[in-house]
Amino acid sequence: MSPTLPLQSPEGTRPYQPIEHYALIGNCHGAALVARDGAIDWCCLERFDAPPVFSRLLDRRRGGFFELRPEEDFEVSRSYLPQTNILETTFATASGMARLIDLMLPPPPEGPPGPELVRILSGVSGRLRFRLRFRPLPGFATAFPPLRVERHLAAAEGCPSLLSDEPLSLEEGCATARFTLSGGAHAAFRLFRAGAATEEDREDVYDRLERARQGWVSWSGIRSYDGPLQDDLVRSALVLKALTYEPSGALVAAPTTSLPEEIGGIRNWDYRFCWLRDSCLAFYALKKFGHVRESERFFDFVRHLSLRDDGGLRPLYAIDGRGEGLEERGIAHFEGWCGSAPVREGNGAADQHQADVYGQLLDLVHLRHRLGGEIDGEARAQIARMADYVTKVWREPDNGLWEPRLPPTRYLHAVLMNWVALDRAIHLLGEREEWRAARDAIVAEVNGPGVHPHGGYLTQSFGSDAVDASVLLAPMLGFPVDEAVFNRTVDEIIRQLGHGALVYRYKTEDGLPGHEGTFLLCAFWLVDALAWLGREEEARQRFDALRALANDVGLFPEEIAEDGTFLGNFPQAFSHLGFLHSAMVLDLLRHGGREAVRGTYADRTLRETPSRRVVRLR
Numbered sequence: 001m002s003p004t005l006p007l008q009s010p011e012g013t014r015p016y017q018p019i020e021h022y023a024l025i026g027n028c029h030g031a032a033l034v035a036r037d038g039a040i041d042w043c044c045l046e047r048f049d050a051p052p053v054f055s056r057l058l059d060r061r062r063g064g065f066f067e068l069r070p071e072e073d074f075e076v077s078r079s080y081l082p083q084t085n086i087l088e089t090t091f092a093t094a095s096g097m098a099r100l101i102d103l104m105l106p107p108p109p110e111g112p113p114g115p116e117l118v119r120i121l122s123g124v125s126g127r128l129r130f131r132l133r134f135r136p137l138p139g140f141a142t143a144f145p146p147l148r149v150e151r152h153l154a155a156a157e158g159c160p161s162l163l164s165d166e167p168l169s170l171e172e173g174c175a176t177a178r179f180t181l182s183g184g185a186h187a188a189f190r191l192f193r194a195g196a197a198t199e200e201d202r203e204d205v206y207d208r209l210e211r212a213r214q215g216w217v218s219w220s221g222i223r224s225y226d227g228p229l230q231d232d233l234v235r236s237a238l239v240l241k242a243l244t245y246e247p248s249g250a251l252v253a254a255p256t257t258s259l260p261e262e263i264g265g266i267r268n269w270d271y272r273f274c275w276l277r278d279s280c281l282a283f284y285a286l287k288k289f290g291h292v293r294e295s296e297r298f299f300d301f302v303r304h305l306s307l308r309d310d311g312g313l314r315p316l317y318a319i320d321g322r323g324e325g326l327e328e329r330g331i332a333h334f335e336g337w338c339g340s341a342p343v344r345e346g347n348g349a350a351d352q353h354q355a356d357v358y359g360q361l362l363d364l365v366h367l368r369h370r371l372g373g374e375i376d377g378e379a380r381a382q383i384a385r386m387a388d389y390v391t392k393v394w395r396e397p398d399n400g401l402w403e404p405r406l407p408p409t410r411y412l413h414a415v416l417m418n419w420v421a422l423d424r425a426i427h428l429l430g431e432r433e434e435w436r437a438a439r440d441a442i443v444a445e446v447n448g449p450g451v452h453p454h455g456g457y458l459t460q461s462f463g464s465d466a467v468d469a470s471v472l473l474a475p476m477l478g479f480p481v482d483e484a485v486f487n488r489t490v491d492e493i494i495r496q497l498g499h500g501a502l503v504y505r506y507k508t509e510d511g512l513p514g515h516e517g518t519f520l521l522c523a524f525w526l527v528d529a530l531a532w533l534g535r536e537e538e539a540r541q542r543f544d545a546l547r548a549l550a551n552d553v554g555l556f557p558e559e560i561a562e563d564g565t566f567l568g569n570f571p572q573a574f575s576h577l578g579f580l581h582s583a584m585v586l587d588l589l590r591h592g593g594r595e596a597v598r599g600t601y602a603d604r605t606l607r608e609t610p611s612r613r614v615v616r617l618r
Helices: 205-220 228-243 276-288 293-306 356-370 377-393 412-429 434-447 469-473 482-499 520-533 534-545 573-597 603-604
Strands: 022-026 030-036 042-043 065-070 075-080 087-092 096-104 116-136 148-150 152-155 160-162 169-171 174-182 187-192 329-333 343-345
Touching: 022 096, 022 228, 030 096, 096 205, 160 174, 160 343, 187 205, 205 228, 228 276, 228 293, 228 573, 276 293, 276 356, 276 573, 276 603, 293 356, 293 377, 356 377, 356 412, 356 603, 377 412, 377 434, 412 434, 412 469, 469 482, 482 520, 520 534, 520 573, 534 573, 573 603
Parallel strands: none
Antiparallel strands: 022 030, 030 042, 042 065, 065 116, 075 087, 087 096, 096 116, 116 174, 116 187, 148 152, 152 160, 160 187, 169 174, 329 343
16 A cells, blocks of 8 residues: 555645556557556546647646546545456555456447447445545647536547546536445446547446456457566566557657656656567567567568558658658647646657668668568569668768667668668578678777777777667677677766766767656666677666566656666556566576577577567567
């Protein structure tokens, strides 16, 4: 149980909740964040990148919300129903105990629209007095629309409708219900798309709940891993599944926008888009964990993009595949979480040149091929176009995977991924002189000018003294890096960028004021690097420390401050894929030693252990 939670702050306005107090619910179309106190403070109902209907996460006075909580002080505990994305919150007061189930349901493929978000409250013991407050806001509107309340139904222009088992009234602009729940009693609350609900739409939500539960459990049971971390890894896989947009197969980096990398700072970005890099890495992990359907759908999504864009790829796209119309704009009247402004819609990185994306994509194609996937003539032509492009541009600067707001630079990570693109193209299509020559030249350049002349470690960019956590990937990509150089690189990254088990991405100038927190994915990359070097005890200690940083329902943020505060958009696909991958790397190390960790992502995926079997495409 948590410490007792009061109803509101002394000045009458509910304070911002810590990011770690939130849990995710979703339906592979949209997503919502539910706070420990039972309030839904963020929700994009119809799709991840839709205008939010609840946005108090980003402005405690102007944002929409959906509260459901006891009217007296309470303690709370919560968990997901096993192997699902259905949240159960237990409230305990001096008067009794009740449980709240929160879930999102997928829109029906045909027929009348059903509820897309359902809250089911059940009395466990005693008698608890509850209060419901419902106040939606269409997008980031400057004012709340007037609510219409008719007995059990509340609706507003451009907002979802609430159908409540308890009678509603209008109080201070909110649809409000106050009711007593006794042990054994139930009350359900259903959220429909705008204009889709009537008072007659009270279908059996308990049946819908059970069907949803069975669907999640069935998906979770597909896994190929049965080991000591099974529950934790299933949770991370469920997060990645929940962040996958079912209609297209695209995966969003996170379901939120503008949660800050520094409290009160301006490093606040919209992550409700599909970064090809993030998605490739996520689907490596899911494929290794046994979930191939999602990887195949994402492969089709990217293949369509590549055909449409004649082989050229942007770093990120909208979840429906759009590459245009993603420009950043500020929401000036929203103050941001804990005063962290600006709040943003859109992401300017869509127009950047990030050279690593070709290597990420061809590495995924290589993995798919090694697992039995076919490569038809059209795919072969696409692979060749990408390899030809990389051959021409690998010496050119780019914007880098961290997207600094600086002029392009020759980052080592980009060059490493250019090597991956050429290496995988050669493995897939056979050797071509120009590809082989460029691949060999990259090896010579990384292992020559890419190594610090005095420190003997891999640098962030050519000619730099600084390190960057992204070079930790070098041996995991199968790149022929000198082991002594890499050992020094790891030690230098720990020295310059480490804080306990946590790791910063970099500490160089990035064109933005302020600072950021440590980056969780980089900390997991360090675990993998230590495993590759055979520094097993150090790798396991770091992994265990990182695992302990998840919140009470097993979710990771993008970043963590040195004092343990969660930062950045939440939950973050990058962090969960890093956790999945590091766990399976350590599983390989435990059962097969250092040799089992060597090679490419495809090599490691094809190695079985007593805990994990390989799931092939055919």
